[in-house]
Each structure stands twice: as C-alpha cells, then as structure tokens.
Amino acid sequence: MSGVTERAAHEVDKVEHELVARAQRGDENAFADIAYAIGDRLFTVAQRILRDIDLAEDATQQAIVAIWRELPGLRDPARFDAWSYRVLVNACYAQARSERRWSPSLHVLDTDHGAGDPQLSVADRDQLERGFRRLPPEQRAVLVLQHYLDLTLPQIAELLGVPIGTVRSRLHYARRAMRAALEADARPALTGSRPS
C-alpha cells in the first residue's frame, strides 16, 4: 500500500485488489462496494482540505465518479488507495477553484462535530481556521497529507505526482502562514500582559 500511512490504513478497510480488478472490468456492483468502503476516508480528507462540509461532499462525489471513469487506466490495483487520494485531491482543487463559496476571506467554523480537541483553545482553532483558509488549495493539501495522513515528503510527492522540492516549498509557505496565524493570535495577549 505504497504512499498510504498506517493511520490511513487503520481508519479504513483496505479495498480488496480483486474488487478493484472487477471494477476495472466495468463491474458496477464491485465498484459500489468500493465506493462505500472508501467514502468516509475520502470525505474526511476533503473536509480537511476544503474546510466546508458541502464542498467536501461535492468533492467526494466527484472523486468517486472520476475514480470509476479512470479506473481502467490504473495499472497496479495494489496502488488503488494512494491513487484514489490523488484523484480526490484533484477534485478538491477543482472544487476550491470553481466554487464561489470558497474564499480565502470566508470564515465559517464547523460546528457539527462538537467542541474539538480540548487542548486547543477556541482562539487557537479560530486562528488556525483563518490562517488555513488563506492558503491556496495546493498548500492546504500538503498540510493535510502531512498532518492528517502522516505521509512523508517523498510519499506526498509520489501521491500528488509533483517533485519533492515542490512539496517542500508548498509545505514551507503553508507552515509559515499557519505559524503567523497562531502568533497573530498570541500577540495581543502578550501585549496585554506586558508590565507597564
């Protein structure tokens, strides 16, 4: 399962190669089984990249259709998992660019999943959200692949089909922006605590 981490493997059932081979031959029932098996993990990654449930659902739907359409071209069924992430990331790029609702200045916090990690303050999460939404989709994707799927840089490069230097560069800018977002949040507090 090249390019997919232990974490991703634990989160989802690995799609059987035989099922993939059947779907490659046009078996829609086999593909339906695949779609239900991979739906959650695709959606989860899409939501992390797009930070919007509606857009993530649209990207997931598009990715599943694209996976079906392109599946006969997949030479090695053993690489299905990594390949499906690549298709998903491309669907996220398309969503991010074509959907007017997606905007770097738009600020909508997800409220469907409770209060989140108690170790992260509301202020931290708000600043992370703001900082992340300012990033272009390519930088968002590398952050998600690194911090959510725990992929290494070579694995990210392989999955996205870009040189490792490009991954490194995107990651550098993305991390710098996220750090700036967090420190912008911290700055007023430090100023307020400074002795007069």
Added chain:
Amino acid sequence: MTTERDLDRTLDRWMDDGPSIVADRVIAAALTDVHTTRQRGARWAPLKELFMTMKPAATLVAIAAVAVLGIAAYRFILGGDIGMGGPPDRVLTAEDLPHIVLTAENAPGGLTVDGTDDGAPALVTPLHPVGPSFDMSAFVDALITNLNSAETGGYVSYAALFETSADAEGAYDFLVAEHTDAGWGMQRSSVDPELGDESATFTGAAYDIFERNEVHLWRVGNLVMAAVGVGDFDSDQVRSIAELMDDRAQ
C-alpha cells in the same frame, strides 16, 4: 514563539477535529452518476488483463499463424469473393459485418476472439472520452472484436456501417480527429497504408492502456474500418488483419 514541534502538535490536533463520516446520500448520488458514466478505455480493459498474463510462445507457432493468415487471404482472392481495389459497386449492409470483421467463426489461426461488441457501444469504443459526440443519424451498425495472439500483443478488428458513402466519409474524418490532436493525440504516419478509398495509420499511446499502439483506419464505401495492435503487438500482424478485412469488404 511557536517552535516547530509546537506547530506540528497543534496542526496534528487541529486536523483530528472534524467530521469523519460521509452521508450515504453522497455515495448514492455518486453511484447514480457512475451508472451513466463510461469508463475510459473500459472495453479495452479485458485485453490488458489478458495480455499481462500472456507467455511468449514458440516462433514456429507465430510462423504458422502468419502462414494460415496468408493462406486465408489468398483463398479469398482466388475464390472470387472480392475485387482488387477501388470502391465497391454495392452498398454494404449490416449482414456483411460478421463476414468482414474477424470473429470467432472466421479469425485466422493463431488469433483467438475474446471479446465482441456491436451496435452503438461498438461504434464509440475507439472514441476519446472527452470531445464532441458522434453524429448517429446515419449510423447503421458496428461490430468490434478483441483478438488475442499466443505470440504477440492484442489486436482489434472494427467496422462501423453508415447509410451512404458520404456519411461514412464524415465518420472517417471524425475518427481521424479522435486519434490525433483532437482526441488521443497519436502520431499520424506520413505513409498512406493504401487501404480502401481513404486510409491513415496512427501510432502512439491511446485507449488509456498501452503506450504503444498502431491503428490502421480506412473507409470502403459506406463502411469505416480499423485494425488495431495494442501492447506487444506485431506490426505485420496488424497489417495482415487490415488487408484481410479490406479484401473482405471489397
């Protein structure tokens, strides 16, 4: 100051937050779309699987296959079933297709038919998935077979019938575009294969399966035909298939 480790930890925790279950309606909607979405190169996929498992066979068998093919062509010529070149003096019909395309009943020795399709699905099989639609108004019928050789790569025999020669000319031009820059982006050979009334040869990657393909595309009256080699094919075999089909259509 946020350290690198702090940032990593913060991002890890933040990424953990969020929904992790997709609504069933999303998958259901995708599968509805899937039902009406044609897979790229799907009809060629069985060839791929077959060719991946093929083992090299003896040269003797290859020579025998070519010899049988040659004899079959020679018999057609001597048998008076065909003319020699020039446009046909009759309009071909759907009943002619199984006698022109290489099928399980008439394929030369050494070639095994492992897939057959007809009608509109056969017509659109060689088309690139993105592009203008085929004008079906004058379409009559089509037949396509996938052929497997014990020695070399795979082959395809294809014929699409239209109401008139003029209709077939339009279809031929459309298929030429599908194989070149408007479609698969194959290279068109500068050498005319001199088949039928008009013909062209294309090489390169196509059909989303193999990097190496060779396509002879040509028209005889109201019939457009193609002989295709995919994967580890033998160019001479592709040419033999094309000539055999061409002879049968004349």
